[in-house]
Amino acid sequence: MKIRGYSHILIFFLLFFGLLTSFVHSQGNPSQSDFWNKVQIGGGLGLGIGNKSFNASLSPSALYRATNQFSTGVALNLNYAKFNDAQLMAYGGSLLTFYNPIPVIQFSAELEQLRVNNKIKINGENHTTSYWSPALFAGIGYSMPNITMGVRYNVLHDDQKSIYANAWMPFVRVYF
Numbered sequence: 001m002k003i004r005g006y007s008h009i010l011i012f013f014l015l016f017f018g019l020l021t022s023f024v025h026s027q028g029n030p031s032q033s034d035f036w037n038k039v040q041i042g043g044g045l046g047l048g049i050g051n052k053s054f055n056a057s058l059s060p061s062a063l064y065r066a067t068n069q070f071s072t073g074v075a076l077n078l079n080y081a082k083f084n085d086a087q088l089m090a091y092g093g094s095l096l097t098f099y100n101p102i103p104v105i106q107f108s109a110e111l112e113q114l115r116v117n118n119k120i121k122i123n124g125e126n127h128t129t130s131y132w133s134p135a136l137f138a139g140i141g142y143s144m145p146n147i148t149m150g151v152r153y154n155v156l157h158d159d160q161k162s163i164y165a166n167a168w169m170p171f172v173r174v175y176f
Contacts, residue, residue, distance in 0.1 A: 038065045042146075042175030043075065055081040061096060063175055071098040077114060079163060085121040090114045090133070090163050098148075106148050108139040116163060133161050139171065148173040 040063045048055035061075030075094040081087070092114035099107045112135040119128045134156050141150020149172050157167035 040175040053083045069100050087119045090116045104143050106141045106143045110137040
């Protein structure tokens with residue numbers, strides 16, 4: 001896995017969220033062990049239609065709110081795209097970590113691993129490729145109850161293998 005000059009950012013986020021996790025765990029109150037009351041369900045849904053193109057995505061997720069400031073969880077990801085004679089199917093999962101230092105600001109770190117299957121027709125012949133595409137997103141957003149809007153940056157973005165056109169991505173998260 002090539003990080004191309006972003007190793008210091010990756011190390012910073014891993015240390016930050018590792019220390020944060022340790023701090024949150026040490027502050028827990030063992031008498032409040034009602035796990036399911038702290039679980040939130042949500043995710044994302046996307047649809048794009050253009051000139052000879054179609055893109056759809058589904059990303060259900062579940063979060064565990066350890067404290068009012070810290071949440072962690074998992075997500076499943078499914079993406080399908082068709083552009084002219086090319087098709088892409090990507091599926092995988094993500095590990096999520098959210099931290100709200102104040103109620104309206106949310107910092108996030110997301111580690112995503114997708115299996116990408118490409119099929120393209122060139123001169124009447126089908127060519128297929130399959131590979132794993134990792135992503136590590138660092139994000140910041142504005143939070144309201146159940147909704148967060150913001151932007152995230154993929155520090156592992158690879159122009160050749162990423163399913164995302166750009167390392168910068170806006171997002172909207174909804175959890176109930």
